[in-house]
Amino acid sequence: MSRPAHRRPAYHKIGYGIGTRLVEDFLARSCVGRCHSYSEITDIIAQVAFKMYLGITPSVTCNNSSRNEFSLILDKNPLVEFVEELPAGRSSLCYCNLLCGIIRGALEMVHLAADVTFLQDRLKGDSVTEIGITFLKKREEKKYRRKK
Amino acid sequence: MADAVLFEFLHMEMVAELCAHDPDPGPGGQNTNLSVLESMGFRVGQALGERLPREMLAFREELDVLKFLCKDLWLAAFQKQMDSLRTNHQGTYVLHDHSFPLLLPMAAGLQYLEEAPKFLAFTCGLLRGALCTLGIESVVTASVAALPGCKFQVVIRNA
Numbered sequence: 001m002s003r004p005a006h007r008r009p010a011y012h013k014i015g016y017g018i019g020t021r022l023v024e025d026f027l028a029r030s031c032v033g034r035c036h037s038y039s040e041i042t043d044i045i046a047q048v049a050f051k052m053y054l055g056i057t058p059s060v061t062c063n064n065s066s067r068n069e070f071s072l073i074l075d076k077n078p079l080v081e082f083v084e085e086l087p088a089g090r091s092s093l094c095y096c097n098l099l100c101g102i103i104r105g106a107l108e109m110v111h112l113a114a115d116v117t118f119l120q121d122r123l124k125g126d127s128v129t130e131i132g133i134t135f136l137k138k139r140e141e142k143k144y145r146r147k148k
Numbered sequence: 149m150a151d152a153v154l155f156e157f158l159h160m161e162m163v164a165e166l167c168a169h170d171p172d173p174g175p176g177g178q179n180t181n182l183s184v185l186e187s188m189g190f191r192v193g194q195a196l197g198e199r200l201p202r203e204m205l206a207f208r209e210e211l212d213v214l215k216f217l218c219k220d221l222w223l224a225a226f227q228k229q230m231d232s233l234r235t236n237h238q239g240t241y242v243l244h245d246h247s248f249p250l251l252l253p254m255a256a257g258l259q260y261l262e263e264a265p266k267f268l269a270f271t272c273g274l275l276r277g278a279l280c281t282l283g284i285e286s287v288v289t290a291s292v293a294a295l296p297g298c299k300f301q302v303v304i305r306n307a
Contacts, residue, residue: 014165018157025153053151 015101016108023106026052038135041112042070045103045133058131068135071119077129096121100131113137152227152249159250162188163266185269186276193277200224200278210304213282214241221278226250239304243275244297251296264292268300275300 030048035041039062046058050072058072077096100116107114113136120126166181200220207213218230222245232244250267254260268290276288285305292298 010165014158014161017161017164018154021157021160022153053154 011097012101012104015098015103016105017101018098019102019105019107020109022053022102023109026106038068039070041107041135042072042133046072049106063132070133072131072133074129074131096129096131103131103133107133155225156250156253159267159270160253162270167266182265182269185266186273189270189273189275190277190280191273192270193274193279194281195277196221196224196274197278197281207282210239210284211235213279213284214243214302216282217275217278218243221275225274239306241302241304243300243302245300246297248296248298251292251298255295257294260295261292264295264298265290268292268298272300275302 026049030052032044032048035044039060042060042062046060051057056074056076058074061071061073063069063071096118100118104114104116107116115132115134115136117132118130119132120128120130163185166184167178207216214233214235218233222228222230226249228247228249230243231246233241234244235241248268248271250271251264254263254267272288272290276286279286279288279302287303287305288300290298290300
């Protein structure tokens with residue numbers, strides 16, 4: 001599609017919109033209880049949400065001692081499985097920004113501000129695909145909906 | 149295998165994103181947005197058409213291809229089959245879905261009727277793209293009488 005640059009879709013923004021809706025679907029379908037820490041939340045994103053929607057389970061690492069920066073490591077990125085070749089001039093970060101936007105939108109809907117970015121990309125020669133999540137401010141004391 | 153709800157949300161966002169840049173488009177702008185969506189659907193349809201019919205490589209006639217669209221393609225994309233297929237046996241087919249998943253979250257009945265075309269453009273392209281991969285040139289249009297039911301009209305262009 002050739003369109004002027006200012007009209008190219010912003011994948012992160014689209015992902016954000018998806019995430020704000022997806023979180024309701026996720027909370028309705030999963031049995032997550034109340035989380036007590038950022039690392040619990042990140043574990044749930046990796047082990048429950050990714051599994052439920054994409055059928056994969058990224059591994060989680062914590063990147064700093066204050067325990068608010070985490071990485072999700074994906075062995076394979078489901079979004080680029082079907083991309084046979086990257087269009088000239090684009091990078092796969094475009095497509096993968098969608099995932100970052102989804103995570104950020106979902107977290108914001110449960111009152112958690114976070115920066116979510118792509119740190120490493122297998123398609124660009126890194127050994128893994130890595131998404132970094134940095135939780136930004138003190139978590140408010142909000143209960144998650146419990147499934148009966 | 150990705151969950152079906154992801155595609156529904158993605159589609160919603162695609163429509164919103166493409167139609168958001170022109171808050172008050174004239175008929176020309178609206179048509180550009182629709183044709184962008186349609187061509188995205190076309191590329192997806194082409195790819196799906198290549199991936200799906202491995203088990204049934206020889207379609208005996210045109211009607212078999214349309215039946216394949218109604219059953220296998222619809223099942224793969226929307227987790228249900230098309231509800232009815234009619235034809236005049238002269239190259240025009242009408243595919244009727246009583247409860248189209250991309251319209252289901254919107255409304256039931258006549259509300260939002262004028263918004264419906266935006267949400268059907270991608271799928272028209274999807275059908276046209278799949279037909280193209282299977283060797284058939286066509287024009288696909290959609291119409292809605294009352295949500296969430298809709299009809300896709302496929303007119304085969306003679307070679």
